Amino acid sequence: MSGENAVAGQGQPTGSARSQENRRQRIAEYVVGHGTVTVSRLAETMGVSVMTVHRDLEALARRGVLRRFRGGVSALPTSVFESNLDYRLGVHVAEKEAVAREAAELVEPGMSVMLDDSTSVLALAALLRERTPLTVLTNARRVLEVFAGREEIRLIALGGEYSHTHDSFLGVPCVEAIEAMSVDLVLVSTSAMNGHMTFHQEQDVVLVKRAMLASGARTALLMDHSKVARTALHRLCPVADFDHVVVDDGVDGDLVAELGEHTDVRVAEVNG
Known part of the structure; x- marks a missing residue:
């Protein structure tokens, strides 16, 4: 690439x-x-x-x-x-990589993990190849490519209607496939977040992410600083619904403290 x-x-x-x-x-x-x-x-x-x-x-x-x-x-x-x-x-690559490194610490060999179609989680996927064996479930085509052909990975594709914009599978069939699953950890990102709520601009994506979060024993949100202290059209879920939130060190300290009132917050050093 x-x-x-x-x-x-x-x-x-x-x-x-x-x-x-x-x-x-x-x-x-x-x-x-x-x-x-x-x-x-x-x-x-x-x-x-x-x-x-x-x-x-x-x-x-x-x-x-x-x-x-x-x-x-x-x-x-x-x-x-x-x-x-x-x-x-192409945007905020260093921040996404830092957040991915921090989020990878949440994953242990033997776990089942569900990954969404965000670029933050795509950055994480490559790191998880070193934390095998794993069961990986995803609706993202490029995440499937990361793990395809690896014998130590049990890979499950969450199918649905293909979205060229997202290069992933969405829609009712995808939601139904997710609802049939139960995993140890779900890792997602979204387009916007403030101190107490998360958001996304597309309803179809919100429905898939909600189904994913409901399927996990634990959940983690990966966010670079460009996505915080802002909103989008559709509410996804409260910050408190996540067990972990991982952000980069470009997020304002006051906002980090506010997020910490609702959940476990981990701050990744971009140049660390």
Whole structure:
């Protein structure tokens, strides 16, 4: 996999690739904040050439993050690109890797674990290959690829209707498959969280995640700092419903303390 879409265990991005992704993330955030921006303005703001901006915008448009027009670019609705897997794979990579390392400590050989289709959990999946034997259940195609062919892993696919946006399986068949299972630990992420509630912008995803959480003896939520102190359209569940919440050290200390009033909070050091 190229550095552009690298996640832990699937090809580490080089320094230049990481810098490129950071710039593209800044461009996306700048355009979302301003609505419509010219290419020349972006080049000046980012301190790079117009040609570099054109390449960045082409990549972001392919991911469904932005809409290009002659001489400029405009933002798609936040809910559209935040659901896009290609976009999510390229942002806050270091934070997701740190959270994944901390969350991996919750998993012991012999356990049954259920993993959702988030990029934070995809980063975790590669680390779990060293904690075998395991029974792994997932609705995420790329998580299935991480474990496929490993004799020490009992791998169960949670099927349903395939979503190209998420590269995973959703819908009623997926929920029904999940409801038939009972596992030791469920590990998920979601798009937003404040001090007492978690959220997601898509109802179909909420239904799958709720079913997953109900199937676990213990549950863990993996969140990088970009997802906290914010909300989304649909409520998922209260923070108190999770046995563990793992965040990176970019989360404000006051919010960490507030979360700690409801559940076990673990803070991952990004550069530790």
